[in-house]
Amino acid sequence: MLEELRIRDLGVIADATLPLGRGLSVVTGETGAGKTMVVTAVGLLLGARSDAGTVRSGAKSASAEAVLKLDPGHDAVARASEAGGEAEEFDGVAELVLARTVGADGRSRAFVGGRSAPVGVLAEIGESLVVIHGQSDQIRLKGATAQRHALDRFAGAPLAKVLGEYQELFAHWKSIQAELETLRGEARERLREAESLEAALAEIDKVDPQAREDETLKAEAVKLANVEELRLAAAAAHEALIAEEFGDTGDATTLVDAAKRALEHVAEHDEELGAAAARLAEVGFLLNDIASDLSSYQASLDTEGPERLSEIEERRAALAKLIRKYAPSIDEVLEWAEASRARLDELQDDSSRIEALDAEVLSAEATLRKLAAGISKARLKAAKDLSARVSAELKALAMADATLVIDVEAGGQLGPHGVDEIAFLLQPHSGAPSRPLGKGASGGELSRVMLAIEVVLAAVDPVPTFVFDEVDAGVGGRAAVEIGRRLAMLARHVQVLVVTHLPQVAAFADQHIRVTKTSVRGADGKPATGFTSSDVQLLDEAERVKELARMLAGQEDSESARAHAQELLDDAKLLPRP
Numbered sequence: 001m002l003e004e005l006r007i008r009d010l011g012v013i014a015d016a017t018l019p020l021g022r023g024l025s026v027v028t029g030e031t032g033a034g035k036t037m038v039v040t041a042v043g044l045l046l047g048a049r050s051d052a053g054t055v056r057s058g059a060k061s062a063s064a065e066a067v068l069k070l071d072p073g074h075d076a077v078a079r080a081s082e083a084g085g086e087a088e089e090f091d092g093v094a095e096l097v098l099a100r101t102v103g104a105d106g107r108s109r110a111f112v113g114g115r116s117a118p119v120g121v122l123a124e125i126g127e128s129l130v131v132i133h134g135q136s137d138q139i140r141l142k143g144a145t146a147q148r149h150a151l152d153r154f155a156g157a158p159l160a161k162v163l164g165e166y167q168e169l170f171a172h173w174k175s176i177q178a179e180l181e182t183l184r185g186e187a188r189e190r191l192r193e194a195e196s197l198e199a200a201l202a203e204i205d206k207v208d209p210q211a212r213e214d215e216t217l218k219a220e221a222v223k224l225a226n227v228e229e230l231r232l233a234a235a236a237a238h239e240a241l242i243a244e245e246f247g248d249t250g251d252a253t254t255l256v257d258a259a260k261r262a263l264e265h266v267a268e269h270d271e272e273l274g275a276a277a278a279r280l281a282e283v284g285f286l287l288n289d290i291a292s293d294l295s296s297y298q299a300s301l302d303t304e305g306p307e308r309l310s311e312i313e314e315r316r317a318a319l320a321k322l323i324r325k326y327a328p329s330i331d332e333v334l335e336w337a338e339a340s341r342a343r344l345d346e347l348q349d350d351s352s353r354i355e356a357l358d359a360e361v362l363s364a365e366a367t368l369r370k371l372a373a374g375i376s377k378a379r380l381k382a383a384k385d386l387s388a389r390v391s392a393e394l395k396a397l398a399m400a401d402a403t404l405v406i407d408v409e410a411g412g413q414l415g416p417h418g419v420d421e422i423a424f425l426l427q428p429h430s431g432a433p434s435r436p437l438g439k440g441a442s443g444g445e446l447s448r449v450m451l452a453i454e455v456v457l458a459a460v461d462p463v464p465t466f467v468f469d470e471v472d473a474g475v476g477g478r479a480a481v482e483i484g485r486r487l488a489m490l491a492r493h494v495q496v497l498v499v500t501h502l503p504q505v506a507a508f509a510d511q512h513i514r515v516t517k518t519s520v521r522g523a524d525g526k527p528a529t530g531f532t533s534s535d536v537q538l539l540d541e542a543e544r545v546k547e548l549a550r551m552l553a554g555q556e557d558s559e560s561a562r563a564h565a566q567e568l569l570d571d572a573k574l575l576p577r578p
Contacts, residue, residue, distance in 0.1 A: 001495045002042075002130070002465050003095070004067040007536075009059035010102075011037040012517060016536035023510035024491035027499045028547060033517040035499045039132065039469045042066070042497075044100040046130055047123025050108035065099040068129065070464075076125045083121045085113020098122060130465040133450045141424060141453060142437055148422045150453075151406065153460050155382035159375065163417070166371040170416055173364040180357040194347040197340050200326065204337050207318050214319045214330040217312050224309040231298060238294040241287050253291065256284045368414050375418040379408045383422075386456060393452035393486065398479030399445065401429035404453070424453075447471040448483070455486050458493040465495040472502045480504035484572065503551040503565065507572040512539045514547050544569065 005018040012034040018027075029035050040054060041064035055062040070077055070087070072094040077087045080096055087094040099111040100122065110119045141147050152159055183190075243251035250258075260280040267274035319330055327333040383406035390404040405425040413419065425434035426449055437449065451471050472483050484505040490496050491510065500506055516535045539547055548565035550556040 001069050002066055002497070003069045005038070005041060006063075006065040007037065007041045008063045009056035010041055010062040010064060011054055011056065013037050013515075013536065014056060016515075018513055018536055019511075019538055020495070020497065021511050022491075022495055024488050024496045024498065024508060025511040025513060026506045026509040027497070027513045027515060028501065028506050028551060029515035030517060031501075033515045035515050036469060038497070038513075038515070039467055039499055042130060042467050043132060044102065045098050045122060046126030046132070047110070047119050047121075050100075050102040050106065052102065052104055052106035055102055055104045059104065061101050061103045063099065063101045065097065068096045068098065070094045070096060070129075074128075076129055079121065079125050080113040083112050083117040084115040085111075085117065086115075087113055098125065128463065130467060131454075131463045132467045133447050133454075133469070133471065141450070144422060147406075147424045148417060148420070150457055151379060151382055151386065151408075151422055152417075154386050154457060155378050156460065159378040159382065162371060162374050162378065166368065166375060166418060167416060169364060169368055169371070170414065173361065173368060173414075176357055176360050176364070180354065180361060183354050183357070190347050194344060197344045197347070201337060201340060201344070204322060204326070204333065207322055209319055209322060209330045209333060211331055211334065214316070214323070217316050217319070221309065221312045221316065224312065234294045234298050238291055238298065241291040241294070253284060253287045256280055256287060260284060365414070372410075372414065372419045376408065376410045376420050379418075379420055379422070383408050389456045390449075390452045393455055394449065396479070396482040397448045397452060397486065398475040398482075399428075399448060402445075402449070403427040403430075403434075404449070405434040407434075447473070448475075451483065451486060451490070455490050458490050463494060465497065466490065468496070468498045470500075471498060472500050472505050476502065476504075484508035488572075501551065503548045503568055506544075506548060506551065507568040509544075512544045512547065513537070514539055514543070541569075 001022065002020045005020060007013050007016045007018070009015070012032075018038065027035050027038050037054075044050065044064045045066050068076070070093070072087075072089055072092065074094065077094050077096060080087055085096075087096040089095070096113055097111075100119075101109045101111075108119060110117050110122045112121055112125065141150055152163065239251070241252045243254075260277050263273050263277035263280065267277050322333050323329060327336050387404050387406045391402070394400075394402045394404065403426075405427050407421075407423045407425060409421045410419045411421055424437050426437055427434040437446070447468060448471060451468065454466060468487070471487070472480055475483065480502045481504045483502070484507060487496055487498055487505065488508040498505065498509075506512060514537050516537065518535060537543075545562050545565045546556045548568055549558060549561035552564055552568075553561040555561050
């Protein structure tokens with residue numbers, strides 16, 4: 001809801017603050033006083049195109065600022081946060097400030113929640129908050145998308161349930177169609193990929209590498225390349241342990257055995273030496289084991305000759321080829337092969353997958369057609385009801401012969417919202433051709449059409465704030481009273497701001513705002529050039545009577561005019577509202 005609107009140096013308004021509230025607010029004033037600047041200010045805050053011509057003469061820039069009170073979870077609050085702005089919260093209500101400046105040079109700047117933002121962000125935020133119906137403004141229901149949305153909301157829960165089911169299936173249908181097209185479109189590429197994987201896996205299977213085989217063969221190759229050196233070392237070590245020819249000192253096992261026997265002779269006299277003898281016995285056993293291992297090692301070296309080294313190098317060359325082509329190591333080559341087998345299975349399953357998807361697409365399309373038929377039926381019923389209700393409203397708004405025609409034509413192509421093409425048309429009188437909204441009707445007539453539609457839709461498709469400019473153009477008398485009643489009815493559901501020149505409409509207001517033009521005069525009594533300005537004032541009850549008297553007779557001080565004005569106010573309170 002618009003809580004407050006501030007305007008500075010816009011048109012003839014130098015500085016004004018409009019305190020707005022719930023319900024119906026009207027703006028009145030003499031012709032040329034600047035009433036439409038209120039609508040212009042709101043338009044700027046909704047991202048409308050700026051015009052340097054609206055900047056007050058002599059001013060460097062014009063500005064408009066609005067304070068909105070919203071639910072903290074409202075989309076507008078989230079969008080403002082995304083743009084870097086902030087909305088302050090008080091007692092569970094979020095307060096968001098929107099601002100727009102227009103320089104005398106035509107440059108414009110926008111601010112959302114205290115932060116500079118692109119003008120487009122204002123438009124995005126305002127789209128869900130305020131709707132302007134004016135002589136030259138865009139109207140909410142001009143586009144086909146908005147018209148379809150309005151009709152669907154009017155149709156209510158029965159349509160929403162079927163439409164939700166349809167849209168869920170439609171998304172799945174489009175998804176499997178895309179997959180099917182991909183499979184068919186990439187058939188050749190996928191065939192080439194399969195052939196490439198088959199050749200690679202055949203090459204790997206032929207070599208049949210084993211885990212860590214490259215490392216194992218490398219170690220064995222190093223060993224065989226140094227076989228003679230290894231044999232000499234093993235032989236020398238073996239001879240040192242168990243020598244075939246004894247020298248002066250003998251081999252290690254002989255010396256250890258001699259030491260053990262020397263201690264065993266005296267072990268009975270000292271336990272410590274007995275223990276040492278036992279340990280030497282263990283050392284002797286260990287030396288014999290090592291000597292035996294060295295003997296076996298030498299024998300194995302004799303059996304592994306150049307032939308084995310040649311086999312190893314040949315095997316390593318085969319493994320190295322796989323590593324160069326597929327992965328940095330044999331273990332990673334094996335991992336790649338495992339993943340490639342899974343991919344090959346997937347590629348080879350294309351034909352059966354295509355058949356399954358074909359069947360699924362046909363089945364989903366058949367179901368979508370049935371659901372779309374149900375959606376069309378519900379829309380046709382809702383269109384008939386909505387058309388009748390709006391046409392009845394038009395009769396009370398001085399458009400007795402006008403009819404709102406809602407065309408629902410089922411096309412052949414399935415879309416995200418069904419198969420229907422929806423158009424809101426206006427038939428000005430019986431026998432005349434129906435034309436799209438916005439064509440073939442004057443600005444005032446179009447505003448009344450939109451008022452009639454909004455009154456009917458308000459209960460099911462509300463926007464927080466509506467602004468009507470010249471909705472009462474070209475009407476008077478009883479029709480003017482009916483316009484006022486319907487604006488008041490709309491204001492039960494939403495906030496309504498109306499610029500009007502009719503006292504019958506203004507009488508229904510919950511807040512009455514008057515714009516008054518003043519001129520500074522020179523010494524000769526003539527208006528000083530460039531010093532015309534307008535003041536904005538929220539009227540109390542007595543001031544409303546005076547303003548209505550001015551609007552009725554142009555004589556706010558006339559007792560009879562004031563009596564008539566009071567009568568209008570009293571009647572507005574008493575008249576039943578549809």
